[in-house]
Amino acid sequence: MDQYVGTPLEVRMDKDAGTFQVSRRVFTDQDVLDREHEKIFQRCWLYCGHDSELAEPGSFITRTVAGRDFIFNRDTRGKVQVFYNLCTHRGGRVCREKSGKASTFQCFYHGWVFGSDGSLRVIPQEGAYPEGYKNDSRGLVHVPRLEQYRGFWFINLDANAVSLSDYLAGAKEYIDNIVDQSEIAMTIVPGGQNFQVDANWKLWHENGMDPFHVHSVHSTYFEYSADATKAGTERAAAQGVSTAEFDTKASAEVMMRGRYNALMQTKTKLVYDLGNGHMAYDYPSTHGRPFAQWHPSWDPKYKAELEHVYEKAVARVGAERARKMAHFDHHILIFPNLAIVDNHGIMIRTYFSKKPEEMLVQSWTLAPQEESPEVRKLRLFSYMDFLGPAGFGTPDDVEAIEAAQRGYKGAEDYGGWNDLSAGVAPKDPMNFVKHGDEGRMRVFWTKWQEYLSS
Ligand code: FES
Ligand SMILES: [Fe+2]
Structure with a gap:
């Protein structure tokens, strides 16, 4: 029997069948958007x-x-x-x-x-x-x-x-791990990017929670990254700089199917329900991070400084927190429309729809105030390279969600539903412990429905 999380028209879950579905109307319907404006955007932080x-x-x-x-x-x-x-x-x-x-x-x-x-x-x-x-x-x-x-x-x-x-709620701990990357204070790098995407705002929020698209949508980036890692490893060897601490083969092959699937099935807890519709997930990072992990795909001249930044972080926040802050990517999704992504740089991004089929996206990047000009330059390159509006990541994501939005146009004809069922097991329907589960999205949709139904 269906167990509706809210009105039967929008979000439904059937534990016995192992399904969790969201009506595609929620991306196209003006009435739904009007209700979101009133019940979510006029009530949430x-x-x-x-x-x-x-x-x-x-x-x-x-x-x-x-x-x-x-x-x-x-x-x-x-x-x-x-x-x-x-x-x-x-x-x-x-x-x-x-x-x-x-x-x-x-x-x-x-x-x-x-x-x-x-x-x-x-x-x-x-x-x-x-x-x-x-x-x-x-x-x-x-x-x-x-x-x-x-x-x-x-x-x-x-x-x-x-x-x-x-x-x-629990998002504060993740914000702490961003802010404590600085000895003094974090600062917005002047400027930012505003752009329109022809898709509903919730599709961007879902995209931010979703690592399942990464292998297919961003394959061009991984090919580029593999080439850069191979070339960088040779460059480092020529300069006598050790890359022995890196599994460069795994790094070059990061997200190649076998490795990616293994990560998706891991039992290690990497995905967190932070309460109030917020969630976060972590990845053991396999690329360079401006805080504070050098990588063979980067010029060896940055290595010593980034290692020093890491040592200072260990002294300041302890080895365990420093390891988590520097060696893992973090995606923090704060309900309803804020993403803080800490991977190739730190991105702060909001998104809002005035019409169901389009949104305004606003993005900024954050950096430690005391960062050296050299590392700041590296950070901005790394950030724009993947997260910038013309980088490897963002345009591919835009294409993916705009295509979905175009497809939803016919949803009213055939009553289409999106499927977010991965991990809906009878014993634990909200399971999101395994990386491969879509419980991370169910955290958002359950809260979304709660607001709209109240
Ligand atoms: S002075 Fe502002 S509207 Fe007249
Ligand atoms: Fe993406």
Whole structure:
């Protein structure tokens, strides 16, 4: 018998048959999207920006979160604020710059001026109003809730939401392992990438949770990586640099079918339900990591410095945490629409749909503040090489999910369902211990349905 996780129309599980399915309507239906906006995006904590983006008093950034335009700033007294980028006069756009430093913002429509703390300072036609009209009630509107965890600022449109700390639950430990990669603080590398993808936002979130596509979708990258590893091993040998500690053959063949399947079947716990719809999974890394694992595919000149960074990390956080932080890739998916991917670099990415079949993707990369210019250069190359919008990884992922989205167009004709059943065993239907299980996605979909049904 079917056991519906929520309404029978959207997510269903049949333990006896070992199936978990998601209706394809959820990627195409405007009504579903409207419900998501109301029941998820108006109630969950949403990533807004990083502390390092507001380096000094007066720094500001205009940012779109959940389709709304905000000013994310540090006021001239140093307090971080988020205001709707909307004039209290007649709705003009108060700040039209992407970023900068300002003690005041002047609406371009009729010239009202607001302080960096949001207070209304000047009404050009003030004489036409009663005395005292220019008061706090006409200042910029604050977002209902604004909280941060270790430099990651989140907003919530629900004034009654639980605290950010409670909401993040087990994800905090993973954020700690990102932040503690620095001796001082992590920093957003200036700039970022915004791009549109012709697919529903949930497809990108699923893609981030899903290592099952990697072997087939990213095969070009692995061929390139194998060549680079072979050439790099020869280069290192010519320079007398040892690569003995690396299983370069396995590394060159990483994700080749046999090895990949073995990883998928491992009983080692590498996938974690972090609570509240968040999940994470780890991989023993087989490529170079800017923190702090040199690899033969990289120039030997970086080896000594990365080994030193690793030694300092061991001294700072202990051998076990340092090993996990440096030698494993980490994918952290925070409900509903934030991915923090720590593999070829650290990527922070959000995605949001205004229409069911398209989304705006926003990406940034994070780095230790104290990193040397040489390693920073290597980090950015490594990041863009795979995770950048024109790298080896992202365009292939975009192609995969856009093709799926196009296919869903007919879903209403034939009542199509996506299958997320791997690992639904009668004794443990939410099993996600084995790497090959799709329980990782079921964590998201179960929470998604819970929000939509509430
Ligand atoms: S709408 Fe901003 S000053 Fe009129
Ligand atoms: Fe991918």
